[in-house]
Amino acid sequence: MAYLTPRKRATGMGSAKSGVEHFWNMKVSSIGLLILVPLFVFTFGPALGSSYEEMVAYYAHPFPAIVAILTLGVGFMHFKNGFQVLIEDYVHGAAGQYAIIAMNCLCYAAAATGIFSIIRIAL
Amino acid sequence: MADVNRGNRPLSPHLTIYRLPITAITSILTRITGNALLVAALMTVWWFLAAASGPEYYAFADGIVTSWFGDLVMGLSVLGLWYHTLAGVRHLIWDQVIALDIKTAESLSWAVVIGSAALTVLTWIIMLVA
Numbered sequence: 004m005a006y007l008t009p010r011k012r013a014t015g016m017g018s019a020k021s022g023v024e025h026f027w028n029m030k031v032s033s034i035g036l037l038i039l040v041p042l043f044v045f046t047f048g049p050a051l052g053s054s055y056e057e058m059v060a061y062y063a064h065p066f067p068a069i070v071a072i073l074t075l076g077v078g079f080m081h082f083k084n085g086f087q088v089l090i091e092d093y094v095h096g097a098a099g100q101y102a103i104i105a106m107n108c109l110c111y112a113a114a115a116t117g118i119f120s121i122i123r124i125a126l
Numbered sequence: 127m128a129d130v131n132r133g134n135r136p137l138s139p140h141l142t143i144y145r146l147p148i149t150a151i152t153s154i155l156t157r158i159t160g161n162a163l164l165v166a167a168l169m170t171v172w173w174f175l176a177a178a179s180g181p182e183y184y185a186f187a188d189g190i191v192t193s194w195f196g197d198l199v200m201g202l203s204v205l206g207l208w209y210h211t212l213a214g215v216r217h218l219i220w221d222q223v224i225a226l227d228i229k230t231a232e233s234l235s236w237a238v239v240i241g242s243a244a245l246t247v248l249t250w251i252i253m254l255v256a
Contacts, residue, residue: 030221034218049256051173052191055181085157085160085161089161113167116171117175120174120178124174124177
């Protein structure tokens with residue numbers, strides 16, 4: 004013990020048991036979405052309401068397809084982390100944990116479904 | 127035993143009587159808009175799933191997403207999306223430990239409100255033309 008610095012002994016002993024990973028993930032994904040969201044809105048928006056043939060031809064282009072895949076992937080991970088903070092702030096105990104686990108499942112499922120669908124349309 | 131009477135003490139009537147400053151309103155709206163965007167996100171995933179499933183199911187899903195109800199959800203979500211985006215930019219600015227004084231924070235709050243409204247109207251116009 005005597006050889007450990009106070010800093011070393013304190014590391015990992017806080018109630019959170021972790022550092023700034025969550026904050027950093029939100030920050031990185033928010034910057035990613037800052038680029039992706041405008042690109043997605045103005046590629047996905049005009050595709051809404053188009054005929055099946057037009058839609059397939061449009062998403063066969065790499066740009067709108069890649070933008071949509073990235074937006075759904077990064078967006079749902081950002082949502083998952085944001086929802087976790089909402090629950091941690093307002094819902095305590097087991098109910099909060101179940102809510103976070105359920106939303107994790109939903110976010111991964113929705114992201115995978117969306118990405119699979121876009122790839123299937125594009126290819 | 128310290129604090130036996132926990133949870134049964136009189137509280138000052140804070141949220142029920144206190145007029146929230148613009149910084150507080152824009153702060154809670156950031157959380158509300160962010161979480162509300164789940165609806166539009168799931169609708170978007172459903173649209174892509176339908177598009178990958180074939181012409182009939184695509185026509186059905188696209189019909190609902192572009193119905194008055196779908197337009198309402200997507201139209202309001204555009205407002206929520208731009209609001210959450212600009213509020214997020216405000217957080218990125220604050221993370222740099224700048225613009226934290228009350229006057230600037232209040233100005234940034236109004237910039238988020240007015241900016242998101244302007245971007246929403248602009249987006250609606252572009253979508254109607256496209």
